[in-house]
Amino acid sequence: MNENKDWPLWEIFIRSRAGLNHKHVGSLHAADEDMAIENARDVYTRRNEGISIWVVESKYITASNPEDEESLFDPADNKIYRHPTFYDLPDEVKHM
Secondary structure (H helix, E strand, C coil): CHHHHHCCEEEEEEECCCCCCCEEEEEEECCCHHHHHHHHHHHHCCCCCCCEEEEEEHHHCCCCCHHHHHHHHHHHHHCHHHCHHHCCCCCCCCCC
């Protein structure tokens, strides 16, 4: 059973309903993508919480550094037209 310590780490994303985004729900180790999907199904969707599963090997994810927040996100603060608060959405539009 010690062989699984060498298995890669996979990040798991679940979409709970059609029209919604996939959400990161956790991580797990698996030998390959097929095993990662099967294990994610068993661990994260036991009570029919999802309709779609994405698995991504962790080594392929690149993230920004929280220390770079100011340089990455502050320039958008002075461009208020980019914020969706100026738009009226019809009641028929869901999940925005």
